[in-house]
Amino acid sequence: MSSITVSDDKAITGKAIQPAWVRLLHWINAAAVIMMILSGWQIYNASPLFGFTFSRSITLGGWLGGALQWHFAAMWLLMVNGAIYLALGLATGRFRNKLLPITPSGVLADTRAALTGRLSHADLTTYNYVQRLLYAGIIAVGIVIVLSGLSIWKPVQLQYLTALFGGYDVARYVHFAAMAAICGFLVIHVALSLLVPKALRAMIIGR
């Protein structure tokens, strides 16, 4: 009996589209990113870079002090979780296997197929070229948003990092642009996961 259970487990884990560590880190990251964006909007409102502010009803923290507390708490979750993800992604070969190669012709062909509704989702274990580009891109944006955030937080202690972004004031715009890119990604990412529910299921239960 016990041997059957073991082999069943093996069969299940062998078939998993998304391994457990990816699913765990994905959802922790989702929570951290949402907290960072909503508190970040409230912080932005204290000194807007552009001619608009975010409605307080969709921000986190209530006021600048509260939003800063959320932002500087969730940043640990984001950074630690993100560092584990990058380390495991490199160590397990997941990045290499799943995200590479990314070729311009592949991206063009898959974009055309997606827009004409002919992109196949039969095999969820392999990412198409549009997915590869977006997932690799959002990892890069994630790195940029953390580094620009650190250079805004510590423009004296990490002044070389701040200088790399063109100084304190420019780093604020970079940080904002990276947030906007993540929001754009989220719209596409969430919409497509709802259009292909079995991909969403794979990210929750693995299969």
Add this chain to the structure above:
Amino acid sequence: MRRLKSLLIPGVDKTLLVRDAAKLLPEPSRRRFIAGGASLGALTLLTGCDVSDSFSAESMLTQISKFNDAVQAKIFNPNVLAPTYTERDIKRPFPFNAFYSEDEAPDIDGEAWKLEVSGLVDNKKSWTLAELHQLPEVKQITRHICVEGWSAIGSWSGTPLRDFLKLIGADTSAKWVHFRCAEDYASSLDMPTALHPQTQMTFKFDDKILPRAYGYPMKIRVPTKLGFKNPKYVVAMDVTNDYKGGYWEDQGYNDFSGS
């Protein structure tokens, strides 16, 4: 794993160790520490009860903010100087910012004003403005960064705070230098920051005696901290081991707020 093990000292009773450590903490933070532990403990024990009674996001965020104070104190390198700029980078007019409007700013009579000195210092004599103006003057052009996000480059001149602390025989092993201001503003600086070479008792902005808007007669300029840790209209300086908070710190702004 090996690192974790090295933290456990064989033969030392952990309960006694914690009790000893708690004794070393000042009274208010000891209470906070115990209260924090109690609410986290309550969360694990009282499953099924109303969790919001014993545990709130607010108290957790306050604990993390204290953790961030400790992290920032570790990151703070006393030898790293804030970048300096040139005359033509100076923002004119420099923005006024406070929890009140510019015409409500304290209007101080410099002749009558005195800087009170108290706490862990050898010489507690009060200082007149004329006496302070005779101290060696250093000018620095640095970036002021507000907690709100904006920044502006300004030129501040005065005497390094660490030289003044030496002059009055301050105990520089104390934890804090607390400043009280004319308009009931207050802020405290951790001693390593107070001793930073660029931390300044400021008497001039842009080569002119501080105007009323920028903190006449004295401001504390700290280019390694956010703007709200740079008190204006200072009337009293207290060298102390007791954490006395500040106007914004007490409302939830991160205490260290280092740049």
